[in-house]
Amino acid sequence: MKDQNExxxxxxxxxxxxxxxxxxxxxxxxxxKNNTLISITDSYSGLDSITRDFLIGGxxxxxxxxxxxxxxxxxxxxxxxxxxxxxxxxxxxxRRETGESYGIRGLETQVVQKVDGQWxxxxxxxxx
Numbered sequence: 486m487k488d489q490n491e492x493x494x495x496x497x498x499x500x501x502x503x504x505x506x507x508x509x510x511x512x513x514x515x516x517x518k519n520n521t522l523i524s525i526t527d528s529y530s531g532l533d534s535i536t537r538d539f540l541i542g543g544x545x546x547x548x549x550x551x552x553x554x555x556x557x558x559x560x561x562x563x564x565x566x567x568x569x570x571x572x573x574x575x576x577x578x579x580r581r582e583t584g585e586s587y588g589i590r591g592l593e594t595q596v597v598q599k600v601d602g603q604w605x606x607x608x609x610x611x612x613x
Contacts, residue, residue, distance in 0.1 A: 488604070489560050492568060492597055495604045496555055499595075503553045506545050512536055516598055516605040523610040525589070549584070552577040555593070566599035574611070589613055 495514065502511040515532050522529045522539055529535045544551060558572040575590045596608040 488562075488568075488599070491604050492560050492570060493558060495597060495606070496558055496570060496572070496595070499606065499609075500553045500555055503540075503544060503551060506540065506551075508536060508540065511540050514606050516600050516607050519607065521608045525591070525611055525613050547581055548578045548587075549581045550579040568597050568604075570595040570597055 498510070499514055501507075502514060512532060515535070517532050520530075520532045520535055522535045524539060524543065527538070527543075529539050554575050554577070555572045556574070558570065561569045561571070563569060571592065571594050573590070574593045576588050578587045579585070580587050591611055591613040593612075594608075594610045595606055597604050598607050599605075
């Protein structure tokens with residue numbers, strides 16, 4: 486139960502990092518090795534690309550404000566230090582260019598690994 490609660494806390498920190506667009510907080514959530522992220526439209530490999538192209542180029546470039554809401558979070562342990570997290574997500578955003586409200590819904594999968602006693606992201610996959 487302790488590990489599951491720590492993984493729930495990791496998901497909450499991920500949501501907060503997306504909302505605040507805090508680069509250092511976002512980077513601190515990842516293992517830093519062999520990281521991948523698949524968004525609705527693109528695939529990113531490596532933490533530098535995920536940060537630069539997804540968070541800065543994608544999220545910061547497109548949205549003045551974004552709220553990532555995670556619902557029905559499920560954790561499935563693959564091994565003692567490896568788990569798959571699946572949840573329904575929705576976003577509430579304001580587009581930077583137009584000021585219009587925008588949002589999407591979908592499923593998100595996260596692969597997390599316990600490294601030096603802390604749960605970290607290895608992979609994130611958004612589907613719509």
